[in-house]
Amino acid sequence: MRGLWGGLRGHLIVIGVLVGCAAGTAPAGAQPFPSRPITLVVPFAAGGPTDTLARILSERIAAELHTTVVVENVAGASGSIAGARVARATPDGTTITIGHWGTHVLNGAIFKLPYDVIADFEPVATIATGTQLIVGRKSLEANSLKEMIAWLKANPGKATAGTAGAGTGAHVAGVFFKAKTGTDFQFVPYRGAGPAMIDLVAGQIDIMFDQASNSLPQYKNGAIKAFAVTSPTRLASAPDIPTVDEAGLPGLYISYWHGIWAPKNTPKDIVTRLNAAIAAVLADPSVKQRFGELGQEIPPPDQQSPAALAAFQKAETEKWWPIVKAADIKPE
CATH class of the missing domain: 3.40.190.150 (Bordetella uptake gene, domain 1)
Structure with missing residues (x-):
């Protein structure tokens, strides 16, 4: 088909x-x-x-x-x-x-x-x-949210974050993340989160603030890294991913209904x-x-x-x- x-x-x-x-x-x-x-x-x-x-x-x-x-x-x-x-x-x-x-x-x-x-x-x-995940390409030089933030600060304006377009949840989440962490990176708009994820898996972009439904399959396949869940509780389907509170960025809660x-x-x-x-x-x-x-x-x-x-x-x-x-x- x-x-x-x-x-x-x-x-x-x-x-x-x-x-x-x-x-x-x-x-x-x-x-x-x-x-x-x-x-x-x-x-x-x-x-x-x-x-x-x-x-x-x-x-x-x-x-x-x-x-x-x-x-x-x-x-x-x-x-x-x-x-x-x-x-x-x-x-x-x-x-x-x-x-x-x-x-x-x-x-x-x-x-x-x-x-x-x-x-x-x-x-x-x-x-x-559902919630969002903060995820990155598999080769990213960070293995935790704190390390990811430190990497972004060390490379201001150089990192790329995929979104499903201007004003989408991924974009808005990224804007708030920037404000909360004092980091700076470039947004790369796509026609949807699916195409953006393809490029993340391929290493063409660095990070995404993505719906769990889109990221979890790739994370479980080992194709990307997951740094945190944007909710106060962990996902039952991925209990190893810490919450933003546990990962060092308390209160960055975003629900995607x-x-x-x-x-x-x-x-x-x-x-x-x-x-x-x-x-x-x-x-x-x-x-x-x-x-x-x-x-x-x-x-x-x-x-x-x-x-x-x-x-x-x-x-x-x-x-x-x-x-x-x-x-x-x-x-x-």
């Missing part, structure tokens, strides 16, 4: 179960949802952390809804190209998007967008919360149907296990609802927008 579609810019992958004969026997004129395939838009390149979660979910959502789910990667401008695409889509539930702290909170504080990150979307479900949104004015019954399908998928033990291996924690059922996602997104916006604006973080 990768060979067939790899050359296409959109990186489309069709996953799903075709509508069964039961749907075909619906009364004439009836249009039960979903009557057409669903497109799940990923705002970053294929192979990255958000894309990985989307592909784990898509096949199972397709089975729950007895339809086909098309995963489409629409990368660029820190996810805002995808955001505009979905905001303008027909609000019938057949175009939805996966997004996170960066796309649905930070982008609104950094970019002049042709849409509103809150007002132009219908929250569908919160799907996972993901959700699913539909275009504004998508009918409530369709949002409810989508949410129920996603909730059923998240309750699957195999999905829980896979998410856990990627350092992702599935929220309890009462925190998976559209209302819960809306409230959480609002709270995160109120928390982070003043911080981002005070730091004068701008598009590169």
Whole structure:
């Protein structure tokens, strides 16, 4: 499948179960949802952390809804190209998007967008919360966070940090890391964390502030170094990686949560149907296990609802927008 579609810019992958004969026997004129395939838009390149979660979910959502789910990667401008695409889509539930702290909170504080990150979307479900890892190339001349900071200070302005674009979580985390440690390094923007990780593994860049779901597989394979987890507790799936507190940089906590949104004015019954399908998928033990291996924690059922996602997104916006604006973080 990768060979067939790899050359296409959109990186489309069709996953799903075709509508069964039961749907075909619906009364004439009836249009039960979903009557057409669903497109799940990923705002970053294929192979990255958000894309990985989307592909784990898509096949199972397709089975729950007895339809086909098309995963489409629409990368660029820190996810805002995808955001505009979905905001303008027909609000019938057949175009939805996966997004996170960066796309649905930070982008609104950094970019002049042709849409509103809150007002132009219908929250569908919160799907996972994960942390970031501070990681480096395998050949980096440091084996701990303190040694990494010392190396950065000894080489001001020379080190490179990969990001998924200006204003993304990796970029914002790097800005705060600089401020907290008094270090200086160059940001290298990519079309997603997946391509950035490829270059980190190849030794083309030095460090990343990366989602655990993207970094853990490479760390466990011995392809990169991991210096700390940006949370107050260690990851169950990687208990050997110290927290930022333990590593000597207390309080640098960054949580990377993901959700699913539909275009504004998508009918409530369709949002409810989508949410129920996603909730059923998240309750699957195999999905829980896979998410856990990627350092992702599935929220309890009462925190998976559209209302819960809306409230959480609002709270995160109120928390982070003043911080981002005070730091004068701008598009590169």
